[in-house]
Amino acid sequence: xxxxxxxxxxxxxxxxxxxxxxxxxxxxxxxxxxxxxxxxxxxxxxxxxxxxxxxxxxxxxxxxxxxxxxxxxxxxxxxxxxxxxxxxxxxxxxxxxxxxxxxxxxxxxxxxxxxxxxxxxxxxxxxxxxxxxxxxxxxxxxxxxxxxxxxxxxxxxxxxxxxxxxxxxxxxxxxxxxxxxxxxxxxxxxxxxxxxxxxxxxxxxxxxxxxxxxxxxxxxxxxxxxxxxxxxxxxxxxxxxxxxxxxxxxxxxxxxxxxxxxxxxxxxxxxxxxxxxxxxxxxxxxxxxxxxxxxxxxxxxxxxxxxxxxxxxxxxxxxxxxxxxxxxxxxxxxxxxxxxxxxxxxxxxxxxxxxxxxxxxxxxxxxxxxxxxxxxxxxxxxxxxxxxxxxxxxxxxxxxxxxxxxxxxxxxxxxxxxxxxxxxxxxxxxxxxxxxxxxxxxxxxxxxxxxxxxxxxxxxxxxxxxxxxxxxxxxxxxxxxxxxxxxxxxxxxxxxxxxxxxxxxxxxxxxxxxxxxxxxxxxxxxxxxxxxxxxxxxxxxxxxxxxxxxxxxxxxxxxx
RNA sequence: UGGGGUAUAGCCAAGUUGGUAAGGCAGCGGGUUUUGAUCCCGUCAUUCCCAGGUUCGAGUCCUGGUACCCCAGCCA
Numbered sequence: 001x002x003x004x005x006x007x008x009x010x011x012x013x014x015x016x017x018x019x020x021x022x023x024x025x026x027x028x029x030x031x032x033x034x035x036x037x038x039x040x041x042x043x044x045x046x047x048x049x050x051x052x053x054x055x056x057x058x059x060x061x062x063x064x065x066x067x068x069x070x071x072x073x074x075x076x077x078x079x080x081x082x083x084x085x086x087x088x089x090x091x092x093x094x095x096x097x098x099x100x101x102x103x104x105x106x107x108x109x110x111x112x113x114x115x116x117x118x119x120x121x122x123x124x125x126x127x128x129x130x131x132x133x134x135x136x137x138x139x140x141x142x143x144x145x146x147x148x149x150x151x152x153x154x155x156x157x158x159x160x161x162x163x164x165x166x167x168x169x170x171x172x173x174x175x176x177x178x179x180x181x182x183x184x185x186x187x188x189x190x191x192x193x194x195x196x197x198x199x200x201x202x203x204x205x206x207x208x209x210x211x212x213x214x215x216x217x218x219x220x221x222x223x224x225x226x227x228x229x230x231x232x233x234x235x236x237x238x239x240x241x242x243x244x245x246x247x248x249x250x251x252x253x254x255x256x257x258x259x260x261x262x263x264x265x266x267x268x269x270x271x272x273x274x275x276x277x278x279x280x281x282x283x284x285x286x287x288x289x290x291x292x293x294x295x296x297x298x299x300x301x302x303x304x305x306x307x308x309x310x311x312x313x314x315x316x317x318x319x320x321x322x323x324x325x326x327x328x329x330x331x332x333x334x335x336x337x338x339x340x341x342x343x344x345x346x347x348x349x350x351x352x353x354x355x356x357x358x359x360x361x362x363x364x365x366x367x368x369x370x371x372x373x374x375x376x377x378x379x380x381x382x383x384x385x386x387x388x389x390x391x392x393x394x395x396x397x398x399x400x401x402x403x404x405x406x407x408x409x410x411x412x413x414x415x416x417x418x419x420x421x422x423x424x425x426x427x428x429x430x431x432x433x434x435x436x437x438x439x440x441x442x443x444x445x446x447x448x449x450x451x452x453x454x455x456x457x458x459x460x461x462x463x464x465x466x467x468x469x470x471x472x473x474x475x476x477x478x479x480x481x482x483x484x485x486x487x488x489x490x491x492x493x494x495x496x497x498x499x500x501x502x503x504x505x506x507x508x509x510x511x512x513x514x515x516x517x518x519x520x521x522x523x524x525x526x527x528x529x530x531x532x533x534x535x536x537x538x539x540x541x542x543x544x545x546x547x548x549x550x551x552x553x554x555x556x557x558x559x560x
Numbered sequence: 561u562g563g564g565g566u567a568u569a570g571c572c573a574a575g576u577u578g579g580u581a582a583g584g585c586a587g588c589g590g591g592u593u594u595u596g597a598u599c600c601c602g603u604c605a606u607u608c609c610c611a612g613g614u615u616c617g618a619g620u621c622c623u624g625g626u627a628c629c630c631c632a633g634c635c636a
Contacts, residue, residue, distance in 0.1 A: 008574070035636050070635060127634055136632045138561045172634055182563040184632055193634035212636045236564055236631050260566085260629090271636095313584055315573050317566090320629050324571050327585050337598060372598065403596060412594055445594090460594045528595045556596040 009316040011050070011257055015058060015227060024226040024252075028060030031225050032086070032093075033067045033100075033216070036078035036200075038271035039286040039293045040085045042307070042328070046262040049311035051229055052091040061094030063223055068101045069215050071199040079200070081286070085294040090304045100215050101201040103222055107210050108162070110218055110248045111173060111191060115154045119247055120191060121147055122157035124171045133179075134187050141179035141187040161194060164207045168194045173208075177243065185240050189213055217241040221250035228254050231261040232318065262314065263322040266479040267292045268486050273495060282499060283480075289536075289547050290480045290503050300477065301524050301534025301549030306335040325479065329550045336524060336532040336549065341369045341376060343516040344414070344462040345527040345546070347474055347507055349388035351466060352435045354419060357385040362468075365444075367415040379515050383416050386466035388511050393461045394435060396424065401556070403459030405435070410448075412460045414528065418443040462528050470517035472544040475536065476505040510546075517544050524549070 015028060030051040034040065040048075055062035064086060068074050083097060100107075114120035123130060123146045135141035149157070161171050173192040181187055191214040198204050217240075220228045228241075235258045245253060261269075268274065269292055277283045277291070286293050289300035297307065310331035314323065363383045369376040393404040393411075405411040410420045417439045425434035440448050447457070480503050486495040516525055521537040531551035539545040 013576080033636090037636080067636065073635075130634075131632080134632065136561090137563075139632095140562090169634065184563080187632090190634055195634085209634095211634075216636090232565070233630055234636090238564095258565090265571090313572080315584090317573070319566055319573085321572060324585075327571075330585060333597090342595080371593095371595080401596095414594060416594095447594090457594085459596080462595075526595085526597085529597075530595090531597095552595075552597050554596065 010318070011227070011229060011259065011316055012054065014257060015054065018226075019058075027224070027226055028055060028058040029063070029094075029224055029226045030055050030060065030229060031063040031065050031220065031223065033065045033219075034082050035067045035070070035073070036075065036082060037070070037073040038078060038275055039081050039295055041269050041271075041274060041294065042264060042292045042297065043262045043269040045089065045294060045307050046311050046314065046316075047229070047231070048086060048089060048091060049308055050259070050316055052093075053312075054227070054229075055094070060226075062091070063095065063098055063225070064093035065098040065100060065219065065223070067212065067216065067219075068099055068199070068201060069209050069212060071195055071197045071209065074200055076200050081295065085298075088294065088298060088304055089307060098223065099201050100210075100219050101199060103215075103219050104202060104206060104210070106222060107215060107218055110244075110250075111158065111210070111214075112155070113248055114175065114191070115158060115173075116151055117247065118151060119176050120173055121149050121154050121176055122161065122171055123147075123174050123188075124157070124166075127169050130172070130190075134184065135179070137184075141181075143179050144174070144188065147176060147179075147188070158192075161192070161208050162206070164196070166194055168196055170194065175214075175240075175243070177240075183236055183239055185213065185237050186243070189240060213237055213240050214244065217244045217254065217256070218248060218250060220254040220256075221245060221248075221252045224252045225254045226252075228256045230256060230258055232258045232320075233261075234258055258318065259316050260318050260320055262311075263320075264292060264325055264328065265322050265484040266325050266481050266486070268481070268495060270487070273487070276496070280496075282496065289475070290477050292480075298522070299534075299536065300547055301336075301522075301532060302332050303335050303339075303524070306332040309335065322485070332532065332550050333553065336526060338373075340524045340526045340532060341379075342367075342371065342528050343379075343513050343525045344381070344464050345472070345474065345510060345512040345516070345525075345530060345533070346388045346390050346462070346464050346469070347510050347530060348391040349464075349509060349511050350391045350394060350435065351386055351433070352389050352394075352419070352437055352463070353386050354439045355422065355436050356438045359385060361385065362465075365415050379513075381415065381513055381515065382465045382468040383413070384465045384467045387413070387463045388466055388469060389413075389435075389461055389463045394421070394432075396432075400458075403556075404461055406458065409458055410440075411458050412443070413439075413463045414460045416444065416463070417441065418448055418457060462530075464511045464513050466511075468514050469511035470514055470544060472510050472512045472517070472546060474507045474510045474533070474546045474548065476507065476548045478503050478505070512544060512546070517541060519544070526552075 032051045052062045123144050133142045172190045174188045177186045179187045192208045287295035287299045365381045396407045398406050407421045419437045419439045421437045423436045424432045427433045481498045482500045483498045486498045518541045519535045523535045532549040533546040536545040
C-alpha cells in the first residue's frame with residue numbers, strides 16, 4: 001500500500017476529458033470547503049486527499065475555503081483546528097485561507113441581480129407558512145402570495161432586511177424558480193435569511209446571511225474553481241447550483257461532481273454526534289485518541305502518511321460503502337512498521353531474577369533501532385540481575401506451540417542471553433510474584449552449544465531491566481462503539497447506548513526501556529511484540545505516558 | 561408516496577467502442593525470521609442484485625423487476 005499511485009477514478013476521468021477538450025484553459029482548480037462548526041474527521045480526510053491530491057497531480061490549485069454562512073454554529077477555535085489539521089496532513093492550499101464571508105459584498109450584488117431579473121423576491125410569510133406552502137414528496141408546492149412583487153418592491157424590502165428593519169423569521173429572499181418542481185430544492189429556495197448575530201469574521205456588519213445553496217456555487221465561480229467536488233447528498237442541489245451559475249453574471253463556469261462519503265464501522269463520523277460525545281464528556285475532548293477526528297487519530301499515533309495512504313487505497317466512487325476499521329489500522333501498521341523505532345516496554349511486569357548473574361553487575365547490550373533498517377542506528381539497553389518480563393510470557397506448563405518461557409525450559413531474552421526458568425516464588429495468595437532463572441553466558445548473539453538434545457529454543461521474549469527501566473503508563477484503546485453501525489438505533493435508543501465501556505484501559509504499572517523514556521509527545525515507537533505506541537502529550541520524562549495506536553497483527557493459535 | 565442515486569468476493573474497487581472478471585484489505589496454505597511482527601511465495605468470483613431478451617459472444621446493450629441510500633432546515 002505504500003506509495004500508492006493515484007488510481008483512476010471517475011472524477012479523474014472527467015478531468016482528463018475536460019483537459020482533452022481544452023476546457024477551463026487547461027486549469028484545474030478544486031477547493032476544500034469545511035464549515036467551521038466542528039473538528040475535521042477521517043471522512044473529511046477523504047475529501048481533503050481527493051481535492052488536494054487532484055490539484056497536485058494536475059499541476060492545479062486547491063483552495064481552503066471556510067463555508068461560514070451560519071454565525072450561529074461557527075466558532076473561531078474550529079477555524080484554527082481545521083487549518084492545523086489540513087497542514088498536519090501535509091497539504092498546502094493555494095493562496096490565502098479564504099472565507100465565503102469574504103464574498104458577502106459580492107454575494108449581495110448577485111442577489112440584487114436576481115431581483116432585478118425578476119428571479120428573486122422577498123417573502124414575508126412566516127417560516128411555518130413557507131414550509132407548508134412548499135408541499136412535500138407527493139404534493140406540489142403553492143406559490144407564495146409575495147411571489148409576484150415588483151422589482152422595486154423587492155429591492156426596497158431586501159434593503160430593509162439588510163438594514164435590520166425585520167426580525168429573524170420575518171422575511172427571507174427567495175429564488176423564483178418552480179414551486180411545482182419534483183425537486184424540492186427548486187421550489188423557490190431561500191437565498192438569504194435574517195440572523196441578528198455577530199459573525200466571527202464580519203462582526204456585526206451583516207444581519208442577513210446567505211444560505212449554502214446560494215453561497216457555494218457563486219463562491220466557486222468567484223474563485224475560478226473548475227471542479228467542485230462534494231458528497232452524494234448534494235446531488236439534488238446540483239440543478240440549483242447550475243441555475244445560479246446560469247442566472248448570475250459570474251466570471252467562471254464551475255461544475256459540481258459528487259462522490260460517496262467515507263463511512264467507517266464501529267465509530268461515528270457526523271459532526272453532530274462527535275460534538276455530543278465531547279459535550280457530554282463521553283470522551284476526553286475532540287482529540288481523545290478514540291475519536292475518529294484527525295486530531296484524535298494524531299494523538300492516537302496515526303501518521304499523516306498513514307491517513308493519506310488509507311484514503312488513496314479507498315478509491316473514489318458513487319456507491320455507498322462502509323470501510324472496515326481494519327483497513328485504517330493496516331494503513332498505520334504499514335507506515336509505522338517501516339518508520340517507527342523499536343523499543344521494549346513491559347505492560348504487565350513479572351520479575352525475573354537471574355540467579356547466576358553477579359549481584360550489582362550491569363551489562364550494556366546493543367540492539368538495532370530497526371531490525372530491517374540499519375540506517376536507523378542502534379540503541380543501548382542495560383541488562384541487570386533482575387529484569388521484568390510480561391506475565392503473559394510465562395507459564396508453568398504449556399504445549400509446544402507456546403513460544404515463550406515455561407518452567408524448566410529456555411527462552412531468549414531478545415538481543416540478550418538465553419535463560420532457563422528454574423523455579424517460581426509465590427505470595428501468600430499463591431500468585432506467582434517472581435521467577436528464578438539461570439542464564440547461559442555463552443549465548444549472546446549465538447545459539448547455545450551443548451544443546452543437550454533439547455531442540456530449539458521455545459522463543460524470544462522482550463524484557464526491561466528492573467533497576468534501569470522507567471515506570472510508565474500505557475493507555476490501551478479499543479473501538480469506541482460495540483456495534484458496527486452505532487448510528488443505526490432502535491426506537492427510543494441513542495447511539496450513546498452502544499458506547500463501548502472498555503474503549504479505554506489504563507495500565508499504570510508498566511516499565512519501558514530507559515532509552516525511550518524521554519521522548520517528546522507524538523514520538524512513535526514499535527514496542528516489540530506489543531504494537532505501535534505514541535507518546536501522549538500528558539507524558540513527562542519522569543512519568544512517560546504512551547498511547548497504543550494499534551497492536552501488532554497477531555496470528556497464533558489461541559489454544560497454545 | 562414524487563424526485564435523485566447505487567448494486568462486481570467478507571470489506572473497498574477497476575472494468576469506458578460488447579471479446580471471455582485488475583488491485584488493495586481480510587482469509588487460507590507454505591517459506592524465511594533473535595518481534596507469534598515484517599518480508600517472500602502460492603491460493604482466494606465458471607461469474608458481476610434478479611428474471612427475460614438481443615448477439616457467435618453480455619459485468620458491459622434492451623425490457624421488466626428487487627434491494628439499499630439521499631431529499632420535505634430560514635443547517636452545511
